[in-house]
Amino acid sequence: MTGEGAPDGGTAIARSYPAAAHLVLFASIIALPLLLLLGLLLYRSIALEHEQLQLRIVQVLDDLIADIDRDIDRHLTVLQTLATSRALSDRDWPAFYEQAKASLQGKGYIVLLDAAGRQVVNTFVPYGEAPPFTGDPATIQAMQRKMGPVVSDLFTSLVVKQPVYNISVPVFVDDELRYVMSLGLRPGDVQKLLASQSLGPNWTTMIADGNGAILARSRDHERLVGTAVPRRLRDPEHFRQVHATTSIDGDEVLHSAGRTALGAWIASVNFPVSLVRRQIVTSLWLWGATIVVVSVLVVALAFVFGRRLTTPLAAATAAAHALGRGEKVETRRSRVVEVNAVIEALANAQRDIERNSAALRRSEQQLRTAAEAAQFGAHEYDVVNGVSVRSPQLRRILGVDETETPPTFEEGLALVHPDDREATRRRKQLVISGAQDRYQLEYRIRRPDGRVRWVMDRGQVMRDAASGKVVRVVGVLLDITELKESEQRQQLLFDELNHRVKNTLAIVQSLAQQTLRSRSDPKEFVAAFEERISSLARAHDLLTRESWTGASLGDVVGTAMAPFTDEKRKILIAGEPVIIPASATITLSLMLHELAANAAKYGALATADGLVSIEWNAVPKGAVIAIDLRWREENGPIVKKPARVGFGSRLLAASARQLGAELDLDYAPDGLRCRLRFAVPGS
Amino acid sequence: LAGTRVFAVEDEVLILMTLEDMLVDLECEVAGSAGTLDDAMRKAAELDFAVAILDVNVAGKPIDPVANLVRRRGIPVVVATGYQRAPAFPEIDDEDGVPVLLPKPYTREQLREALAAALRLGRERSRAP
Numbered sequence: 001m002t003g004e005g006a007p008d009g010g011t012a013i014a015r016s017y018p019a020a021a022h023l024v025l026f027a028s029i030i031a032l033p034l035l036l037l038l039g040l041l042l043y044r045s046i047a048l049e050h051e052q053l054q055l056r057i058v059q060v061l062d063d064l065i066a067d068i069d070r071d072i073d074r075h076l077t078v079l080q081t082l083a084t085s086r087a088l089s090d091r092d093w094p095a096f097y098e099q100a101k102a103s104l105q106g107k108g109y110i111v112l113l114d115a116a117g118r119q120v121v122n123t124f125v126p127y128g129e130a131p132p133f134t135g136d137p138a139t140i141q142a143m144q145r146k147m148g149p150v151v152s153d154l155f156t157s158l159v160v161k162q163p164v165y166n167i168s169v170p171v172f173v174d175d176e177l178r179y180v181m182s183l184g185l186r187p188g189d190v191q192k193l194l195a196s197q198s199l200g201p202n203w204t205t206m207i208a209d210g211n212g213a214i215l216a217r218s219r220d221h222e223r224l225v226g227t228a229v230p231r232r233l234r235d236p237e238h239f240r241q242v243h244a245t246t247s248i249d250g251d252e253v254l255h256s257a258g259r260t261a262l263g264a265w266i267a268s269v270n271f272p273v274s275l276v277r278r279q280i281v282t283s284l285w286l287w288g289a290t291i292v293v294v295s296v297l298v299v300a301l302a303f304v305f306g307r308r309l310t311t312p313l314a315a316a317t318a319a320a321h322a323l324g325r326g327e328k329v330e331t332r333r334s335r336v337v338e339v340n341a342v343i344e345a346l347a348n349a350q351r352d353i354e355r356n357s358a359a360l361r362r363s364e365q366q367l368r369t370a371a372e373a374a375q376f377g378a379h380e381y382d383v384v385n386g387v388s389v390r391s392p393q394l395r396r397i398l399g400v401d402e403t404e405t406p407p408t409f410e411e412g413l414a415l416v417h418p419d420d421r422e423a424t425r426r427r428k429q430l431v432i433s434g435a436q437d438r439y440q441l442e443y444r445i446r447r448p449d450g451r452v453r454w455v456m457d458r459g460q461v462m463r464d465a466a467s468g469k470v471v472r473v474v475g476v477l478l479d480i481t482e483l484k485e486s487e488q489r490q491q492l493l494f495d496e497l498n499h500r501v502k503n504t505l506a507i508v509q510s511l512a513q514q515t516l517r518s519r520s521d522p523k524e525f526v527a528a529f530e531e532r533i534s535s536l537a538r539a540h541d542l543l544t545r546e547s548w549t550g551a552s553l554g555d556v557v558g559t560a561m562a563p564f565t566d567e568k569r570k571i572l573i574a575g576e577p578v579i580i581p582a583s584a585t586i587t588l589s590l591m592l593h594e595l596a597a598n599a600a601k602y603g604a605l606a607t608a609d610g611l612v613s614i615e616w617n618a619v620p621k622g623a624v625i626a627i628d629l630r631w632r633e634e635n636g637p638i639v640k641k642p643a644r645v646g647f648g649s650r651l652l653a654a655s656a657r658q659l660g661a662e663l664d665l666d667y668a669p670d671g672l673r674c675r676l677r678f679a680v681p682g683s
Numbered sequence: 684l685a686g687t688r689v690f691a692v693e694d695e696v697l698i699l700m701t702l703e704d705m706l707v708d709l710e711c712e713v714a715g716s717a718g719t720l721d722d723a724m725r726k727a728a729e730l731d732f733a734v735a736i737l738d739v740n741v742a743g744k745p746i747d748p749v750a751n752l753v754r755r756r757g758i759p760v761v762v763a764t765g766y767q768r769a770p771a772f773p774e775i776d777d778e779d780g781v782p783v784l785l786p787k788p789y790t791r792e793q794l795r796e797a798l799a800a801a802l803r804l805g806r807e808r809s810r811a812p
Binding site for chain 2: 498499500501505506507509511513514583586590650651654657658660
């Protein structure tokens with residue numbers, strides 16, 4: 001229901017219309033035959049009514065004629081009864097006059113004529129005053145022709161002086177017409193008869209005599225009595241037929257006429273056409289109104305029901321749009337089951353999509369979090385367009401603007417340190433050309449802020465499935481500067497370790513050589529060498545314990561003297577706490593060892609009563625601490641100054657020089673004395 | 684090498700003593716020795732000698748200033764080192780490449796070869812314009 005044809009691919013889809021239009025069409029297809037049927041029925045009804053009206057008109061005419069005939073018959077009965085009266089046959093006219101007058105009961109009058117037309121009796125006037133001749137000679141002529149009852153046309157009576165008509169019977173004497181007995185009646189009586197038909201105001205009835213003069217009329221009788229009826233209203237060819245014509249009043253009427261049984265009277269009935277027309281018009285109006293009402297109803301219902309369809313459909317459409325835009329699908333229930341099914345299906349689809357995309361988002365997020373945690377910067381090089389896309393993390397590593405335009409290959413290389421640039425270019429071109437599928441590079445970058453960082457760049461190519469050509473190179477880049485620095489630090493550490501080991505070996509080598517100079521006997525050499533090595537090792541232990549930062553002088557002296565300490569020997573160690581730097585510790589240890597070894601062999605530690613005292617003062621002097629250390633031997637053997645300079649003396653002298661110390665060595669006979677004055681940096 | 688005046692810098696007393704012994708054995712003359720950087724700097728500037736044997740670092744401090752000073756005097760240098768790589772002496776490197784290296788610990792023969800190499804190099808350099 002988009003109101004548009006399919007924009008593409010649609011071949012046979014014609015124009016589309018709203019649901020209401022379809023419903024209008026649907027209702028119209030049902031309503032149109034019904035309306036036509038209604039029209040047909042109305043037409044049939046009108047036709048039937050017309051037919052019945054015509055029958056009724058003829059019926060009214062027949063009834064009217066019958067009534068008039070019955071009336072005339074009644075009059076004839078009276079006349080025939082009188083005709084058989086004795087007075088008549090006895091020609092006792094006065095008696096007959098009375099008899100006739102009595103039989104009339106005040107209605108009309110009796111005129112008795114002889115065959116010559118002379119009046120014998122006339123009850124209209126007192127007996128004997130009757131005019132000599134009849135005013136209705138036509139009756140006598142007709143009587144002579146018919147020899148039976150005659151009803152006259154309208155004529156003006158000589159006595160009444162008004163238009164009247166006669167109903168006459170012949171009176172035979174010995175089968176010979178002797179008299180004509182007439183009953184004179186006024187047209188008003190016929191008019192009363194017309195009025196007594198009680199047909200309703202629309203009907204018009206009329207009686208005309210044989211001459212076409214109006215005898216009576218149900219309407220406008222007084223005005224029209226005696227006037228002539230137009231020929232068209234008394235055409236014998238149309239008798240007892242109904243046809244439309246114009247009445248005397250000038251109205252369009254349905255008209256029917258017929259002849260009465262006695263006499264040549266013509267009865268006619270009119271029914272106004274306008275009434276018939278009005279009925280047709282009313283029916284047409286009814287039909288038209290029905291059509292209009294039905295049409296309105298069809299359209300209105302189509303829109304109402306259309307809305308019942310289109311509103312849910314619009315909801316379904318909105319739901320589909322919402323699904324498309326990724327918004328919440330409203331699952332409001334409508335009254336249309338199918339639409340509900342569609343919306344429910346859409347809602348289910350959305351749930352599925354959400355579940356799937358949530359899982360996708362989750363895994364994407366996990367990947368991203370992992371990448372962020374690993375601090376990998378991702379890049380993707382589009383070989384066809386020659387530009388790269390960089391992840392935010394990569395831009396942070398490279399120190400470039402967040403809103404940079406995708407860089408070209410050369411722009412990317414410009415960030416590489418000049419020393420590594422050419423090698424990096426060669427390797428990357430190998431990859432882009434497809435010669436290598438994977439790469440792992442370590443190179444330095446120079447960031448726009450001037451900082452140089454080490455990075456590791458690894459990646460691989462992505463090929464077009466069909467052609468196998470390299471379309472993209474994807475990779476990750478990791479800042480390994482700290483790793484590199486750590487590597488370098490470790491290398492430095494190894495170098496330092498190596499140096500120290502070598503240095504120590506050189507010391508050991510020197511110890512061996514120096515020991516060998518004074519101890520040529522292997523046993524002596526081994527003993528002295530071992531002692532010196534042990535002394536050196538202990539000094540190293542001491543330094544290692546203090547992390548090579550230096551050691552307290554007390555510890556240095558204690559450690560150096562430890563091998564010579566036993567229950568018998570008296571060694572006094574006393575001094576102020578002071579820290580000796582690492583570089584001086586070994587030297588000082590070696591010096592103390594040589595002094596102690598000498599004492600153990602030739603001096604105070606060689607006798608039971610001997611005493612060695614080692615004392616020192618530490619006095620701060622500006623930035624340094626002046627140390628005055630004194631070695632003194634007592635109660636040992638008599639001391640003699642050695643004849644030649646031995647290793648011990650050389651070591652002491654060289655060490656003192658090394659320490660920048662003042663050395664006083666006194667071979668006093670009662671005990672060796674050694675004073676060492678040097679300075680160490682203040683704390 | 685006989686009579687060659689040598690200036691030795693070494694912070695380890697025992698090594699220095701042995702070095703002096705070796706030099707005496709090689710009939711060299713010990714022009715002077717130093718165990719600290721300050722002492723070495725002073726003596727490197729003042730003493731008269733034909734070649735210097737310098738420990739690569741003295742009491743934890745790089746020997747560079749002493750080496751550069753000696754080199755500026757046009758005197759060849761032997762660097763005794765426990766390190767595997769040559770130390771960086773920018774001034775020397777720029778002109779003449781690495782100095783003669785004497786890996787520790789060394790024998791008397793190695794010392795002799797190093798001194799001989801240094802003296803030869805020194806002669807070549809002084810001949811160069």
